[in-house]
Amino acid sequence: MIVGAGYALIAFGLFFTATGVYSVLKFQDFYSRAVITSKVDTVGFTTVLIGAMLVSGANFFTLKIALILVFELLTTPLSTHAIAHSAYAAGYKVRRSGDV
Amino acid sequence: MMSSVDNHPRPVSLDRILRLARVTVMFAIIWGIFSESFAPGQLILGAIVGLVTLFATDKYILKQDYVATYRFGFFRAIRYFFNLMIQIYLAGFSALYRIITGKLNVDVVEIHTELDDPFLISLLANSITLTPGTVTLATEGRKLLVIWINCSTRDPDEAGRIIKANFEDLLMRR
Known part of the structure; x- marks a missing residue:
């Protein structure tokens, strides 16, 4: 039962990631892409990791994944922030709806 | 800024020792997870490596007290x-x-x-x-x-x- 729920979560996480990849190709604006990529990282990856923890059960592997999850939550925003900040500092403008 | 943080030697207080002990226990548990064993020897080794890392970070990288700078309780973090x-x-x-x-x-x-x-x-x-x-x-x-x-x-x-x-x-x- 728990293993099944784990596999369902992994599938759900992969669905999130696939939507993210699709939308990175769909949207042309840089900032939209940056925001969407961060979503793929957090929601998709986190869900896959939680699913893997459920599938694995109570053992050291699960604890290691939990540590990876914490490190991921602490470090992922840094890369997103670095990319977005450098674009902003370089003068990239936000393309508002209605702009050509 | 944290007003309590400075580069002078700090008096050893009970509060500081308790906070240091908490961080050390956390390091020992993380070491145990990585080495896939919670045997006493592994936990003690983890605590020693953790403490050495903590003091080296304080002295050479952060140049101030780590435990005082990052005040964030364990239960609050959870x-x-x-x-x-x-x-x-x-x-x-x-x-x-x-x-x-x-x-x-x-x-x-x-x-x-x-x-x-x-x-x-x-x-x-x-x-x-x-x-x-x-x-x-x-x-x-x-x-x-x-x-x-x-x-x-x-x-x-x-x-x-x-x-x-x-x-x-x-x-x-x-």
Whole structure:
């Protein structure tokens, strides 16, 4: 039962990631892409990791994944922030709806 | 800034020893997880390596007291973690709907925070970036520039209320 729920979560996480990849190709604006990529990282990856923890059960592997999850939550925003900040500092403008 | 942090030798207080002990226990447990054994020898080795790393970080990298700089209780961290996960998934579904339907209104908004500790402001900025739909662009004192995928208002107070959710309240509680 728990293993099944784990596999369902992994599938759900992969669905999130696939939507993210699709939308990175769909949207042309840089900032939209940056925001969407961060979503793929957090929601998709986190869900896959939680699913893997459920599938694995109570053992050291699960604890290691939990540590990876914490490190991921602490470090992922840094890369997103670095990319977005450098674009902003370089003068990239936000393309508002209605702009050509 | 933390007023208690300076480069002078600090008096050894019970409070400091307790906080150091807590961090050491955490290091020992993490070492145990990595070495896949909670045998006493492994835990002691983990505590020693953790303490050496902590003192080396204090002396050569951070150049101040780590334990005093990053004051964040263990239980507070756990509560914050679960709250963060709930917010990430709530915002995740909303962002997913917007991406599929293509209803994006991306804009940069400026919000203000009541926090004054740089570490807590970094945590808030980190949480905002983790929440799907918002990415922190820059911080300047108590001002945060945020890219917002669903910009409904440019008013700093109103936008701040929506973007910060309950992160700020949780961070302000000591």
